[in-house]
Amino acid sequence: MPCIAAQFFGPEEKTLPTHTLEAIRPAPAPDSDIDPIAGNRVELQLLTTLKCNLKCTYCSLGVGEVLGSQTELKYDIDQLAAFVEKHLAGKEIYVTFYGGEPTLNQKMMQQVMRRFPEFRYQLQTNGTLLDDLPDWMLARFSNILVSIDGGEQTTDDYRGRGIWRKVIRNLGHIHERVGGTITARVTWGNPDTSFEELDELATAIEAVDYLYWQFVADEMYGGDSLEKRKAVLVRLIDKFFSRTDTLYPLVPLMGIVRNKVLPTRGRELYAGLTQCRVSTHLVNVMPNGEIFPCPDMMYAAEMKMGEIQSNWLKKSPLQPTTSMPCEGCEAFSWCRCNCMKNLYLGYVKNDERYRRNVVEPICELVKFIGREVDRHDPHGWFSRLALSVRKQITDAEIYEYVEIMP
Template structure:
């Protein structure tokens, strides 16, 4: 492997209780038969893959909706904790959920074991209207009630909002609304695998620029910033001098174990036969090594569209899964993504230059990104 394993996604339930209109995972099954991960697969996966980790590993529960297989989460924590203790590795657990199934037992489990909890919520009742139960009922009121349970227990959580052509006009208001719900962080991501018209793509570009400008100004003012991933990237690159060479560690530092025991470069590639890395019983083999090497080579220096890009060190390149959905090729970022990134960084550059010229603002920004 080109990287020690840092984050192992366990796709414990390839099934979901929601029927979101834009789901990239085809209703949670990733284009395969709905299934839950058996305990035997979980145990085999951990026993084979934990030795490939470095000093610390994050186990991330994912789906579908992972809480549909809640007993396996409990057993995973017990088994993984034993294995980690025996090997001397540090271990933490993360959970991504739609937030509709939280009962007392699950809340107790999260409070005791989950270091990072991400909940999907696209905004207020209107912005979130694409997230519905299978019988058509809106998920919004249930999620809102469960967020209150988390706040009462003081369980930290992050919110992830998906921007779709239907709610793109509400994005700025969506972030403002989500920021009132007590989340540690808010992330906004465009829906993948859905049709965006030219006008909708232009609107998406404008709102992402606006969010990042607001975020950068908040950082310079020493205020809480949110939903400004690209502003943070620009600050880290410009102030800390760090170049981003790839969007993530998929295929090496990140792996995903599907419910049937097949391995993939990350959780977004489950069901993509071209990038299936074989069964965990056989890992690593010749096929998996080829895929690992392919991802290791797909840096900004190795992706043709990135090679001559002026902002490649800031951007790091489009998410491999997004590029694959757009073009069927992890090496080829989508043209509209590149245009949106360039527009964002062009808009941020004057604000950043002005802020860095002010001693107090520059100091606040350095502290915000951990340079001072």
């Protein structure tokens, strides 16, 4: 379609002064390719090291031998500042310190927090070294995401003996000093994980404000394990809808209900794309300065989207494609492509085994959650909520820090 100015003016009008043409022409349409970051917020996820002091059996950084591969930072704080100034100026920036175990490079975290005091900060940690952090740092965290696998037995089976107690003890020590919230982040790998252990994390551990879980991206969905997980989900969802005066703080259910009741909330911060932000505004910086959208795909050269030292950034290459099944899916309006890594491996790379054993079972569980939520009439429930609870469903800051979808 010709531009509007060309419709208004024939060739003879070409001589009109430029300022007149500019006044008549509509402003150029926003072009998301000009700005690699969609929208006004950006999450700068800084991997302080790829070392870790634990050896969790399912660690996603084990893929492509990423874990432990970089222990030194290859860029300095001035290079980071130059990158921020060139690509992120004017945006609301929040930093997530990530790893490996990020607290193993506390010096870098301190440097960044002192240099950019106006940013928001989040820490993703295994929780074992939290008691080493000084009070001023704890006070500056808007959220601390603590990886834990459920109850004591489940966690210790994956992470090593005594880890659950150590983490819970550390949380007890620090939680009064944390400025923001503490979120237990559960990778739901074990099909025998029970309702009771997730419920305990969400409600009985005083230091924990929210529980977020994600379904493990590994081949752990055989036999009756889907049915076992569904049975736990039914109970979690029943409990979620059982009260209107207080919130059962399970982030995936909060986010799914929000997206169902107020669909624009699920789209506005993510340009309608995945809620984990990898397609829009997640800038994931490795210790060597290379930038990737998804922390689980830093081994894939085709995913590289920038570099700190040479100061370049392009739009995330991890975007929906027509080969992915989402648009025809019953869950699409609120799920919005859940995990782009899974979809990319399953439907672009055509890894059939991964698709069958990981992607499809997770999608089945997501769709199951949607149907269970609908059984509880989320619109009616939302309309009966105390306003303070309603505000948490609509506006909780935690949505910016986790993937929301499971």
